[in-house]
Amino acid sequence: MKNSIENLYQLDGRVPLGKALPFGLQHVLAMFVSNITPIMILASVVGLDSAVSAALIQNCMVIAGIGTLVQLFPVWRIGSRLPIVMGISFTFLSLAISIAGAYGMGTLIGAVIVGGLVEGVLGLFVKYWIKLIPHVVSATVVTAIGFSLLPIGANSFAGxxxxxxxxxxxNWIVGSVTLLACLLCQVFAKGFLRSLSVLVGLIVGYILACFMGMVDFSGLSGLAVVSMPRLLPFTPEFNIGAILSVVAVYLVSATETIGDTSALCNGALNRDPETKEMGAAISCDGFVSSVSGLFGCTPITSFSQNxxxxxxxxxxxxxxxxxxxLVMIIGGVFPVVGHALTTIPxxxxxxxxxxxxxSILYAGFGMMARTGFSQRNMVIVSLSLSVGLGFTQATEMFKIFPEIVRTVFAENCVAVVFLLAVLLNLLLPKKEE
Structure with missing residues (x-):
């Protein structure tokens, strides 16, 4: 039994279901709201009726579960065999709203399907282009991902x-108590309980929120017991302009996956990722995103919070x-499970x-330390981060550019940081005087 508990901290090996369930549930709760939010926003802005919206929310939970299983247990060369959790990506949201609003959901879904195939094929041939992304570029992208997530955490904290x-x-009281519970468990708890610090904090915060009247259970009544995912809720249509725009954002998503894979291997596995692992992770991103399109959902990607x-x-x-x-998939098949999770404030x-x-920022700093603090690396990291993080805070700067440029770069610091880091790495002399 002791060895099976220690398997929690190893990639392989069976863990007793009673121990695996809370740790697995912790991962679901960490990403659950972020997974369904893009679909909820898209449905609201485009004006889909409530029945279609509810069906899409179910579908995105099932797709997130399937994508995660493929990453964990690969199919051929699709899936990294790493503990990557997949979910619906925010990266595509603004473009998805634009395309669906102008051409309809069918055109958006057609672009999602085709673009996913393009990203999937790129992942299969990763060895031919991965040299464009050395360690200093990966470290910079991981750091940018960490910075980009901080406002998301802060906005959630405030409600x-x-x-x-x-x-x-x-919100201040509940957020602070939750954070304090996580911190105390992380610092003072022993053994596997310390690893459950996020779940402990979530339970403490949720109970407090219930006593403070911040949890709404009204939507739980009247739900169907079982509701199967609906395939092809929209008929795909293919528009070359929409497809090219979505493919451009898929390249950004691939960048984030490379950063997440690097951060995961360096932060949790204490090693650098292998080329085949990054390619397999990207292939999973792309091909499962095409499947996501068949279920009427926008693309999925690796979740940095996990x-x-x-x-x-x-x-x-x-x-x-x-x-x-599996909990995510069950949540999609049994609406009451999914809806219960949406009540978390x-x-x-x-x-x-x-x-x-x-902790993602910390992983990025660790990768930079291993890369070395040479003058060349300092220029790549400092200029990429300052421009990427700074310019995307002033989105009006991009108003002179075409819409596709604004869509990909104006509010996506990771894309700007990645592009600059790659260009600087290619242009700056390799050898210093």
């Missing part, structure tokens, strides 16, 4: 951006995280994720 009670005293959770908890067991993926999730997101 969720746009919420009527954003920044209220109740990379932070793996780095902080040390739990990397594929079987354990696979249990979490944003302030609770924010309190849980603040330190997790910081």
């Amino acid at each position: 969720g951006l746009g919420a009527p009670d954003f920044g209220s005293l109740n 990379v932070g959770l793996a780095a902080m908890s040390g739990v990397v067991n594929r079987f354990t995280i696979g249990i979490g993926a 944003q302030a609770v999730l924010g309190g849980c994720t603040i330190m997790m997101f910081g």
Whole structure:
């Protein structure tokens, strides 16, 4: 039994279901709201009716579970065999709204399917282009991902951006208590309980939120017991302009996956990722995103918050995280499960994720240290981060550019950082005087 518990911190090996379930559930809860939010926003802006919206939310949970299982237990060369958790990507949201609003959901879904195939094929041939992304570029991208997540954690802590009670005293109290519970468990708990610090904090915060009247259970009544995912809710249509725009954003998504894979291997597995692992992770991103399109959903990608959770908890067991993926699929088939998870207040999730997101930054700093602090690396890192993080905070700077450039770069610091880091690495002299 002792050895099976120790398997929590190993990629392979079986863990007792009673131990695997809470750790797997911890991963689900860390990403659950972020997984369904892009679909909820898209459905609301485009004006889809509530029945279609509910069906898409179910579908995106099932797709996230399937994508995670493929990453954990590869099919041929698709899937990295790493503890990567997949979910619906925010990266595509603004472009998805633009395409669906102008041409309809069918055109968006057609572009998602074709673009996913392109990214999947790129992943299969990763060895021919991965040299463009050396360690210094990966370290810079990982650091940018960490920085980009900090506002997401802060907005959740305050109640969720746009919420009527954003920044209220109740949100401050719940978020702070949740964070404190996570911190105390991380510092003072022993053994596997320390690895469950995020789940402990979430439970403490959720109970407090219930007593403070911040949890709404009204939507749980009247739900169907079982509801199967619906295939092809929209008929795909193919528009070359929409396809090219989506393919451009898929390249950004591939960049984020490379960064997440690097952060996971360096932060949780204490090694650099192998080329075939990065290619397999990208292939999973692409091909499963095409499947996501068949279910009417936008593309999926690796979730950075779960990379932070793996780095902080040390739990990397594929079987354990696979249990979490099964929970997601069950949540999509049994609506009451999924809806129950949506009752977790944003302030609770924010309190849980603040330190997790910081751990991704820490992984990025560690990668930089291993890369070395040469003058050349200093220029690549400092210029890429300052321009990428700075310019995307002033999005009006991009108004002179075409719409596709604004879509890909204006609000996506990771894309800007990646492009600059690659260009600087290619242009700067390799040998210093």
